[in-house]
Amino acid sequence: MTTTDTPCSRPETGPAITPRRVPRVLSIAGTDPTGGAGQQADLKTITALGGYGMSAITAVVAQNTRGVHSIHVPPLEVLTAQLDAVSDDVTVDAVKIGMLGSVPVIHTVKKWLTANRPPVVVLDPVMIATAGGRLLDDDAESAMRDMLHLADLVTPNLPELAVLLDVEEATSWMQALSQGQQLADTYQVRVLVKGGHLAGDHTPDALVTPGATTPAFQASAPKIHTRNTHGTGCTLSTAVAVLAARTGDWVASVAVARSWLREAIQQADLLDVGGGNGPVHHGHHLADLVDRMVQTQALTQGVGSDAATDAGHDGSFTQSLWDQTVDVRDRIQKGAFVTSLAEGSMPHAVFLDYLAQDLLYLQDYSVALAQLAVRAPEEQWRAFLAEGAAGCARETAQLHTTLVDTRAEVSASRVTSEYTEFLLATTQSRDWAVGVAAVLPCYWLYAWIGEQLAQQAPGVSAAEHPYAAWISAYSDPVFTDAAQRARVLVDHVARGVSPQVQEQMRTAFHRACELEEQFFRDPCDRGGPSREPSGT
């Protein structure tokens, strides 16, 4: 890949691009009721790449993946009214122009563009649909040439490039590049030369700029074996428009658009739309996000929905566990750890000692979660527990940085060792359900302590409180969310086990709560660093 940097100097006539996080992008194009090309592809692309999509329709096209059936061109006043409705009210950061179809439509768009030129204008000179069917009148080719200079970027495929130059279609990449350069020089416009129509097993693309000797960007990758490439041209040009408005950088925009489109082509076969040249998968990169949402939803369903378990006041098993540890929580709430941390009176040595023990604890807690992840019977729980293990490992690394040099020789206190040995043994060799009950208090009590601290020391700021940063870290909603998910997991598991195993879960949860309480009390009782050898 070449990304030589001939910076694409924008033609003098246009304003500079001010990058905008959510660019407002207008597509002026025809439609495709099957959703793969034209307006529909453009709006999907704009949304997929984080822009705000708008559309002014030039032609209503009855088409599908097999071909174009008919084209209805609304009266020109309707097009003008659509364009004016947008520009009278909305600042347009980028416009992508697709199918124009006829000379009068080209003139109408040209007039609007001259009066309202957005900072990014990408023109895809659509002439023929991939699936077959003319989308531009024969007599409109010259009118199309006459509007090229109004664009910042033109994105012809090889047949369109040949028509615009009135030459034979390129049959090699070198020839295509040379034609692209000729178009750029003649019309003083950037050209995205696309090699999708070349024979061979590669698909090269290049961004060429007026007056340059080498492309500003060039890349090539193996052709993907699929017939589902309907709308690739529309999608690519729109993607570049959104990204250019978002970044202000043409080279980066072409590079990102290209690789995003490639993935959309790669995943096109998943869609199963139509019997001809199907569309590309515009939403491909959202699939993981949706999976995560579904997973979270599944994890948060059903709390308290099972009367068969020994339920607490919200009906859930975990609530009943919680209710049975009220004495432990009372000791934590009134204990020196929470009160002195909230007041800011905790001696620094005690706080450092707590952090050092926490580091040792988290190292083993991470292993305990990883053991449960390995043994998890279902994928979603494995992911949740593995994320927890990874989060602890990150937290440990962070604590290492905080404590570096100050606590190099620290060893685990008796309480820390007792707690971690209990967790490691339970998560490794007891029933998996008992293991998840044992790790729950660390999630839940931690989040609960965050609430206690926030209540006892509301709105503390770094200037007035030595532990302000820690107090706000404790109240991070991420912990509350993780605790909620851990609860849902335990409730779910409890529904599927025998009363005997439920009883073992209850015992493990209670034991872990007691150890948590001792863990918080321990540094305050000792009043300073532990020098006890591990396990004593």
Ligand SMILES: Nc1ncnc2c1ncn2[C@@H]1O[C@H](COP(=O)(O)OP(=O)(O)O)[C@@H](O)[C@H]1O
């Ligand atoms: N089978 C394929 N494998 C990988 N990329 C492809 C494939 N077909 C098209 N592309 C890419 O889609 C984009 C548009 O392709 P092209 O076919 O040249 O234009 P149009 O869709 O306008 O006819 C280009 O970036 C091209 O590389």
Ligand SMILES: Cc1ncc(COP(=O)(O)O)c(N)n1
């Ligand atoms: C309304 C409209 N505009 C453009 C195309 C080109 O589609 P492709 O990118 O598949 O050539 C199309 N089929 N329909």
